[in-house]
Amino acid sequence: MLSNTLSPHERLILKLESIADVTQSEREAVARLPIAVREVPQDTDLVPEGDTPSACCLVIEGYACRYKVLRDGRRQIMAFHMAGDVPDLQSLHLKVMDHSLGSLTPMVVGFIPHEALHEVIRSEPGLGSIFWRDTLIDAAIFREWLVGLGRRTAQQQLAHLICELLVKMRAVGLTQDETLVLPFTQQELGDAQGLSAVHVNRVLQDLKNEGLIGGARNTITVPDWAKLKAFSEFDPTYLHVRRLAA
């Protein structure tokens, strides 16, 4: 599988290139970043709420999410993260974590000390802009999720999420065709969309019955991209990816 052939640094560079132009010297500076690679089992916190981390966490393999739990135990997932993402980049300038970062699957992650990031940004200010841009895109995705949670039907919302994940995965080469492997349980999808697992299940069936999606198990296929896009009112502008496929 192609994804495994990339080094941590290559993964990060590929991600950055998916959202911005990266100069040769910036690429080299990133390649020199110290990255401490670690394996992490499924369903464990990479960075818990309340923590004051001194390093940022690069996703190398597997999937992570950012979430909060309420007092009654209910959970809200605020973001999914895939290879190349640095989910807690915000900790560079927000000392204390106001949410948790956890693994959804077994993962390989790399920790990059804040110090090293500050330094590379000082020497390559353009990289600072790119990292800043990355956090701004995260924020844009939060906004889009707000629209979904607030105003879209569960069907549209779920379809919209599938569109988003597909575009993001394609942007960093995690999938080539119209197939995406959903590494999340229906419970996790529900926690992200403010729905119960039961309802997620029914909604997925609706979408399949409408021919909007196909696939079985944790694989989803998109037989008609234009149709799914139209149904969910998906407009990829908010992802601000550099080159959009289709």
Place this chain on the structure above:
Amino acid sequence: MLSNTLSPHERLILKLESIADVTQSEREAVARLPIAVREVPQDTDLVPEGDTPSACCLVIEGYACRYKVLRDGRRQIMAFHMAGDVPDLQSLHLKVMDHSLGSLTPMVVGFIPHEALHEVIRSEPGLGSIFWRDTLIDAAIFREWLVGLGRRTAQQQLAHLICELLVKMRAVGLTQDETLVLPFTQQELGDAQGLSAVHVNRVLQDLKNEGLIGGARNTITVPDWAKLKAFSEFDPTYLHVRRLAA
């Protein structure tokens, strides 16, 4: 009224000081920023979705919101902004607006050219970090709203928003006591919380009956801050303000 005695630059500096330490030379650099002041009537777009602005917009007086409208006309408000905020700071690094910025009240705003901002950040990198931090706090607020929309009851959600607004207003001196003037209609509150205006009305009455809030007209008072905080599970950490009152 105290709020009117501050110049645009003073407003901006006050805001930045509410979220970070600002050095003397940074303060002076901000004070030299060119700001083109303009009055804007109620309910008009400051920056429409799809635009590619070349300046950022500083709120000097009045209230603004960021929003998207769906095809069927329903609207989702994603953020409220008050004096001192720069709601479209993200346009520094995201060329195209993926949402609209509009006035909720008559406003006085100031436009600061991107060029000038880039320049001041180049000469005072610490300011770059503060502006970056500001956008990160915006993102943290989006995340908190996601929790509200996804997992909180309408009552908790509305109470939580009141807590948030109160803390933000106090941080920049827009209110001293436990009273806040809500410059929004119930329809607008609903658009922010994913609720219908009718339901917002009933929920507000619930909160009043429970003694969680008081006030009439568009004024809301908080008779018992601790009680409201507990009810809405409000934890101000996510606002990352420098010094919290109470």
Place this chain on the structure above:
DNA sequence: CGCAGATTTGAATGCAATCAACACTGGTGG
């Protein structure tokens, strides 16, 4: 095989939307 976690299905409940009036408010023009 047996088990735990995940998915699926059904039935009942409940929260919030919608629809429809009506009351209140502030501003405008006759």
Place this chain on the structure above:
DNA sequence: CCACCAGTGTTGATTGCATTCAAATCTGCG
């Protein structure tokens, strides 16, 4: 000055989407 009017707020009745509870499959794995 007052009547009118549009926008906002309030109330009631009905509908519907999604939750909850419960139980029955299905799946992968030790």
